[in-house]
Amino acid sequence: MVISHFINVSIEILIYFLVSILCLFIGRKVLDWITPYDLNNQTSIEKNLAAGITxxxxxxxxxIIVHASVSGVVDYDMFSFIDSENPSRYSLLGAELITTAIYLLLGLICLSLGRRSLDWVTPFDLNKEIETERNVGVGAIEASIYISIAIIIHGIIV
Structure with missing residues (x-):
């Protein structure tokens, strides 16, 4: 009994770990999409500290968003594939993974909108300041906006 519980919990941990890594990978692709300059080039070749901070x-x-996504509230009643009389462990896990994906998607949308909003409200060109001017202060501002939005999203989800 104890061993089977340990195995089940280990499988769930592994699944959530893999999902979390996938979420970070997807997040990196979104960052590439919302950043008009080549972030890989700026950080690894040009050694641009401002881009690295961003x-x-x-x-x-x-x-922060992945943490909120995997620990957020799940409304099992909205999933028709879960037998409310006798739910299986894996149908519950499926519902949790779907909810995690939804929360992650909403979080990424909010981060993207936050980046666009920052572009809109600043009186200077963020991209130029980070890419060309290598302005570490602007990189720190952009990084703090991302983190602030994520903390707000975390509070909403959890």
Missing amino acids: EAGFYIAMA
Whole structure:
């Protein structure tokens, strides 16, 4: 009994770990999509600290959103594939994974909108300041916006 419980919990941990890594990968693709300059080039080849700070802030924000996504509230009643009389462990896990994906998608949309909003409200060109001017202060502002939005999203989800 104890061993089977340990195995089931280990499988769930592994599944959530893999889902979390996938979420971070998807988040990186979204960051590439919302960043008009080549982030890989700026961080690894050009050694642009401002771009690196922006990217680090985004990863921290993604970790916060992934945490909220995997620990958020799940309304099992909205899933028709769950037998309310006798739900299986894996149907519940499926509902949790679907809910995680929905929360992650909403979080990524909010981060993207936050980035666009920051572009809109600042009196200077964020991209130029980070890519060309290598302005570390602007990179830190962008990173803090990502993290702030993620903390707000976390509070809403959890």
